[in-house]
Amino acid sequence: MNVAITADVHLSAGDNHPERYNALVNILDSLAAQDIEILIIAGDLFDKDCSNYSRFEDICRKYPQIDIHIIPGNHDPDISRSVIVGENIRIYDSPALEEFNGLSFVFLPYSAIAGMGENLGEFRPGKRWVLIGHGDYFGGLKQRNPYEKGTYMPLYRKDIERFSPWKVFLGHIHKPLNIDNLYYPGSPCGIDINETGRRRYLVFNTATGHITSETLQTDVIYLQEKFLVIPDENEVERLRNDAEGRIAAWELTEDDRKRARIRIKATGYSSDREAIMGCLKTVFAKFSFVKDEEPDISSLYVAKDNRRNTIARRVLQLIEEMDWEFGGKEPEKEQVIETALSVIYGAGG
Ligand SMILES: [Mn+2]
Incomplete structure (x- = not known):
């Protein structure tokens, strides 16, 4: 089974960034064409200023066959199932264990007060499991989110050694990055001139663990x-x-x-x-x-x-x-x- 992953779409209020909505539509069109039925959004789907979600809800309604699983990020920590409504929208406002095709996924919503490791303590997933989170990775990675100084819900190398996830997919860093079994899909449309190059989303095969990058036709x-x-x-x-x-x-x-x-x-x-x-x-x-x-x-x-x-x-x-x-x-x-x-x-x- 194939599962798609994106993050950091930063949908904003009003009409000032249509390219970000178009990037999301672009992903959903691409999933529909490939019969992929699960899209995971690993935080910061919405920008800080966004408080109207109807445009997002309208988009989701057009793809009833695709289930959209969302964790809050540091820009949208307060989204929950009570504010965003849709048959195919699922928001994890507390840590949760979910199974897709027999494979365990742990969804960790963003928390300003704890690292990912502390939140993982309560889970004892099966042999093979996948982590979905939003924050900084500390393990031989110099890259930080250049807009946001400080540390955001850190994941340390020792957490990975202790809990040994099969794969890790994180939001927060907008540059597409792969480090061993850890992936940042990156923002699907550059937020500004500092987010250069072609953008992507990821497709993860739950049986083989194979991960591919799908290039997006962004407006800019x-x-x-x-x-x-x-x-x-x-x-x-x-x-x-x-x-x-x-x-x-x-x-x-x-x-x-x-x-x-x-x-x-x-x-x-x-x-x-x-x-x-x-x-x-x-x-x-x-x-x-x-x-x-x-x-x-x-x-x-x-x-x-x-x-x-x-x-x-x-x-x-x-x-x-x-x-x-x-x-x-x-x-x-x-x-x-x-x-x-x-x-x-x-x-x-
Ligand atoms: Mn973020």
Whole structure:
């Protein structure tokens, strides 16, 4: 049996974010086409400001064959079966154990006062069981929800070792992530420019444990790129090649391109800021910028001092030749170059 999982739809009041409702409809259409009859929404189905649920109820009514199982998240902690009404809508406002096709699922609604481990104590699921929750995972994961500082209903690696769920599906982090047997499906439509790339929902086979990502046709695809400019006579040419490479790496279809909203930033040091701006405008001319922005060169400084340029070239060559493992515990190569340049040119050029 296949079960679909999403989270963090952030449906809002009013009509200001139709793309989020459309992403949900997109998921339900896709499930209907595949005869998938269960959709799990792992928290933050609604945004904080949302207090009218009729539009969501109307959507659910159109898919009576799909049962929708919802846990509250930190944005919608007060939703319950008494406020959202529908034959096929089930909201878990307290921890619950449910069986789908003989497999146990533990639904943990968001709690501001306890971690997931503390809530799991009362359950002794069968041999194989699946955890549905909403919060932060602490176990070799640097990713946090960038909008929400602090810790939200943590799940620790020791909880996983103690309770050994077969699979874990969590909401809260909007970036799609997979870590061992733990999955964040991510928001099905980017909430803003910081949620980049194509979005997905997950399909989980309860018999085999196989999990697949289904790409969504969202109304918008956000994309961001940052370019580090290093001053010399080839700076524009190098930037153009770099930018064309990034566009190719997006692997957008013509239809994707129309839906893309981009943000482009150049940093570093240049002898001709106008030429850099011109180059970025030309290379990205076919794309729409988010909020009708232009390429951002506010952190691109002027480098006209030839002696410093010579020093910079030599330093960059030395960084290139360095026997050093960039990334991981060490800074990324780009950070090393940026820091070196700021020493040579002085912060702010
Ligand atoms: Mn959340």
